[in-house]
Amino acid sequence: MKAIGIILAGGNSERLKSLCKVRAIAAMPVASSYRAIDFALSNMSNSSINKVAVITQYNSRSLQDHLSSAKWWDLDRKEGGLYIFTPFLSSDNNFWFRGVADSIYQNISFLQRSHEPYVVIASGEAVYKMDYQKLLDYHIEKGADITIVTKNADEAGKDPHDYGVVTYDEDMKLTGFEEKPIEPKGNDISLGIYVISRPLLIKLLENAIPKGYYDFVKDIILRNKNHLNIYGYRFDGYWNTLNSVEAYMQTNMDFLKPEILAELKSEPYITTKPSDDPPAKLNSTAEVKNSIIGTGTIIDGSVSNSVLFRKVTVSEGATVNNSIIMKSSYIGKGCVIENAIIDKEAVISDGKQVIGSADDPIVITKGQVI
Amino acid sequence: MQKKEMMAMLLAGGQGSRLGILTMDKAKPAVAFGGKYRIIDFPMSNCVNSGVDTVGVLTQYQPLTLNQHIGIGVPWDLDTRNGGVSILAPHQTEGEKGEWYSGTANAIYQNIDYIDANKPEYVLILSGDHIYKMDYAAMLKFHKQNNCDVTIAVLEVTMEEASRFGIMNADENDKIYEFEEKPANPKSNLASMGIYIFTWSKLREALIEDNKIHADSDFGKHIIPSMLNKGMTLYAYRFKDYWKDVGTIESYWAANMELIRTLPEFNLYEDFWKIYTNSNLQPPMYAGANSEIKTSIVSEGCQVDGKVVHSVLSKNVTIEEGAVIKDSIVMEGCHIGKNVVLDRCIIDQNTVIGDNVVVGAGDNVPNEAKPAIYNTGITVIGSNTTVPDGIEIGKNCVIYGKTTADNYTDSKLPSGQNVVILEEAI
Numbered sequence: 001m002k003a004i005g006i007i008l009a010g011g012n013s014e015r016l017k018s019l020c021k022v023r024a025i026a027a028m029p030v031a032s033s034y035r036a037i038d039f040a041l042s043n044m045s046n047s048s049i050n051k052v053a054v055i056t057q058y059n060s061r062s063l064q065d066h067l068s069s070a071k072w073w074d075l076d077r078k079e080g081g082l083y084i085f086t087p088f089l090s091s092d093n094n095f096w097f098r099g100v101a102d103s104i105y106q107n108i109s110f111l112q113r114s115h116e117p118y119v120v121i122a123s124g125e126a127v128y129k130m131d132y133q134k135l136l137d138y139h140i141e142k143g144a145d146i147t148i149v150t151k152n153a154d155e156a157g158k159d160p161h162d163y164g165v166v167t168y169d170e171d172m173k174l175t176g177f178e179e180k181p182i183e184p185k186g187n188d189i190s191l192g193i194y195v196i197s198r199p200l201l202i203k204l205l206e207n208a209i210p211k212g213y214y215d216f217v218k219d220i221i222l223r224n225k226n227h228l229n230i231y232g233y234r235f236d237g238y239w240n241t242l243n244s245v246e247a248y249m250q251t252n253m254d255f256l257k258p259e260i261l262a263e264l265k266s267e268p269y270i271t272t273k274p275s276d277d278p279p280a281k282l283n284s285t286a287e288v289k290n291s292i293i294g295t296g297t298i299i300d301g302s303v304s305n306s307v308l309f310r311k312v313t314v315s316e317g318a319t320v321n322n323s324i325i326m327k328s329s330y331i332g333k334g335c336v337i338e339n340a341i342i343d344k345e346a347v348i349s350d351g352k353q354v355i356g357s358a359d360d361p362i363v364i365t366k367g368q369v370i
Numbered sequence: 371m372q373k374k375e376m377m378a379m380l381l382a383g384g385q386g387s388r389l390g391i392l393t394m395d396k397a398k399p400a401v402a403f404g405g406k407y408r409i410i411d412f413p414m415s416n417c418v419n420s421g422v423d424t425v426g427v428l429t430q431y432q433p434l435t436l437n438q439h440i441g442i443g444v445p446w447d448l449d450t451r452n453g454g455v456s457i458l459a460p461h462q463t464e465g466e467k468g469e470w471y472s473g474t475a476n477a478i479y480q481n482i483d484y485i486d487a488n489k490p491e492y493v494l495i496l497s498g499d500h501i502y503k504m505d506y507a508a509m510l511k512f513h514k515q516n517n518c519d520v521t522i523a524v525l526e527v528t529m530e531e532a533s534r535f536g537i538m539n540a541d542e543n544d545k546i547y548e549f550e551e552k553p554a555n556p557k558s559n560l561a562s563m564g565i566y567i568f569t570w571s572k573l574r575e576a577l578i579e580d581n582k583i584h585a586d587s588d589f590g591k592h593i594i595p596s597m598l599n600k601g602m603t604l605y606a607y608r609f610k611d612y613w614k615d616v617g618t619i620e621s622y623w624a625a626n627m628e629l630i631r632t633l634p635e636f637n638l639y640e641d642f643w644k645i646y647t648n649s650n651l652q653p654p655m656y657a658g659a660n661s662e663i664k665t666s667i668v669s670e671g672c673q674v675d676g677k678v679v680h681s682v683l684s685k686n687v688t689i690e691e692g693a694v695i696k697d698s699i700v701m702e703g704c705h706i707g708k709n710v711v712l713d714r715c716i717i718d719q720n721t722v723i724g725d726n727v728v729v730g731a732g733d734n735v736p737n738e739a740k741p742a743i744y745n746t747g748i749t750v751i752g753s754n755t756t757v758p759d760g761i762e763i764g765k766n767c768v769i770y771g772k773t774t775a776d777n778y779t780d781s782k783l784p785s786g787q788n789v790v791i792l793e794e795a796i
Contacts, residue, residue, distance in 0.1 A: 289657065289660075
């Protein structure tokens with residue numbers, strides 16, 4: 001094995017409103033069957049990276065159940081396998097993770113004790129299918145010190161002002177990197193996925209953290225960009241990150257598009273902890289159009305342009321349009337649900353209406369009864 | 371190995387020949403049921419839900435699908451260090467050539483060493499042929515309360531049906547005094563379900579003894595009668611819930627169709643007695659903009675762009691635009707082409723039905739080769755089969771293999787006829 005993996009799953013976002021109050025972003029349910037972190041984890045194992053650390057901090061409990069066994073990603077290995085790192089107290093450290101670089105540094109023994117030459121660092125909060133092995137081959141071929149994965153902002157449907165903007169020369173060698181620039185010089189945004197050699201990462205961390213530099217982009221990449229060979233790698237596949245209610249809605253709705261659904265359904269598969277629900281059941285009055293339906297869901301009403309998770313009930317006469325309904329939520333008789341995100345275990349009583357606007361979906365909190 | 375109070379031996383080696391082409395390439399317990407499940411999932415899940423964590427699965431006929439399905443038992447949490455699931459195939463023995471399992475009891479006899487290694491007090495004998503939910507722990511409690519040597523689970527059937535079953539004649543306390551196999555004039559309506567709890571020491575002795583007399587030692591024919599003759603204590607344990615034998619094409623089809631009712635008698639949606647299966651690595655199911663799905667169950671990974679009514683779809687089935695699926699069962703990984711019409715048929719796994727194919731047309735003519743198996747109008751298309759574009763297929767037909775237009779006359783297969791293409795063994 002040429003590389004070990006680090007998945008960054010520590011974050012939360014104000015912009016996810018109540019969705020993120022009860023879970024880390026990496027634990028956000030996606031496309032009916034999955035949680036966000038399934039994508040990075042499956043990408044790792046599908047790329048033959050068999051030693052993977054997940055670094056968590058914010059509401060790490062929301063990930064614990066999901067990661068309680070690593071076998072769903074073939075990471076229940078005797079050699080390597082899955083490591084979960086949360087902040088802890090010890091005689092010489094009593095800090096929370098003070099930044100991404102610090103979160104890796106606090107677990108530096110994971111790097112020191114490995115013997116694989118490279119490290120793939122990936123975000124656990126993005127939804128995408130990527131062959132890290134190809135990325136690794138590219139990194140080696142370029143003779144790069146660090147490779148940064150980027151994507152065209154228009155293609156990704158993102159505003160470059162909100163992301164790290166990368167510029168490079170015709171050989172893909174980095175010429176500039178600006179975090180959330182006021183005047184972006186390019187249109188390629190960083191996806192927060194990096195390859196770096198393991199000894200170099202250890203060295204850079206050891207030079208930064210004791211001096212109080214805790215951020216990965218600013219203190220590890222930008223600080224060293226003039227004396228390191230940094231290359232960009234353009235990713236063409238589907239990618240979205242779950243950093244706001246709008247992005248969350250968009251990501252789920254994207255799976256209703258045939259080409260994106262086909263990408264998700266193609267091999268190698270994204271895998272997840274199985275849930276053992278029976279098949280979805282559509283009764284005689286059900287009407288379902290352009291929607292994804294999770295297992296164990298029972299439908300008597302009508303559902304269109306929506307993503308329904310597992311064990312949802314849509315009662316007779318209810319209509320659900322352009323909405324996301326999470327696990328075990330109940331939609332009563334005659335309800336109207338439109339442009340809504342209904343978090344799990346919510347109950348919408350008979351005849352109630354939950355209607356948001358197309359550009360500002362209404363969010364119903366986990367367990368809320370209406 | 372750690373001592374087990376009760377372990378299970380699951381007989382999964384039978385062909386189930388009345389299921390016709392469905393069991394051509396897999397044993398009956400491996401046949402799909404209820405969308406995402408296989409028949410063996412029901413007794414396997416009953417075991418783990420009852421706290422039985424040591425299960426020997428005896429395979430013989432076409433075990434590949436079964437072996438892949440069970441693996442090391444992960445879906446049932448039977449991948450344990452202690453106990454867990456073991457696949458027990460017939461094997462060679464020292465000095466002899468080894469032999470096939472020649473009877474239900476003979477199969478257990480050949481695995482006495484495996485049972486001994488787990489040091490159980492009781493052994494639960496199951497078959498992988500039925501759809502039901504049952505708490506074997508409650509049955510064990512009954513066995514112990516009555517100081518039984520054998521407890522036999524029974525179902526109360528009608529007196530008319532009774533002559534098709536092994537019938538237990540029992541006293542007012544359900545203590546069995548006589549056993550009759552398919553009696554012409556039944557004295558009781560307590561039908562054996564083929565589920566037994568034996569006190570292991572007693573069964574062990576009986577197996578060894580009977581093996582000397584019968585080369586095809588069988589529980590119903592030999593072991594139970596001989597234990598009765600010896601005056602051992604046998605009790606009937608009445609089971610009152612849902613139990614379905616899915617041994618024929620018609621009963622298999624009907625049991626699947628029961629699940630699509632608004633309130634099915636057999637409830638798969640309860641959390642406290644889940645049925646586990648090897649699955650869920652599939653993406654969710656997608657209903658297209660022009661789809662119409664009513665009164666059906668649809669499993670993960672399906673993509674439906676056509677119309678599906680009164681049907682059961684297993685995992686990863688694709689139904690293209692314009693297709694109409696009615697009263698049918700479509701198994702894992704099938705691809706149903708554009709404008710196809712399926713009416714009352716069963717399509718086994720990984721089969722491709724070309725565009726504009728019609729299945730289930732014409733009159734109800736029984737199958738010419740196997741009229742006893744295919745006679746209720748249901749056409750069965752086997753696994754890994756191809757049906758080319760534009761073929762019209764009648765009722766009670768059987769199709770198997772990679773068929774081409776040349777295999778059909780005028781692009782038609784009249785009711786009751788077959789196209790079966792068996793590839794040469796490599």
